[in-house]
Amino acid sequence: MTSLRFHVEPRDVPALAAARRMGLTEAEFARLLPQLEARGFPRPDPTTGRFDLDAIDEWRRRRHPGLFLTAPEQARDARAVVRSRLEALGK
DSSP, rough: OOOOOOOOOEEEEEEHHHHHHHOHHHHHHHHHHHHHHTOOOOOOOOOOEEEEEHHHHHHHTTTTTTSSSOOOOOOOOHHHHHHHHHHHTOO
């Protein structure tokens, strides 16, 4: 009987992988980590000491809010939209 095998890509990773995600060596990452954390960089898990890659990616996107959708879209009130467009037309 053949066992089913599949690849699992970890999301919580050691400091070396977090450093690579940031384009840094492990030594550079360790040196810069206090400054990064002061700017809201995600801290490692208190139990495992591993970093959440999804949290790192989200932190990186939030540095450039004009380039990435960082907040959920909210529906606009159609009456307000129509009113502002009519005002812009001078009506």
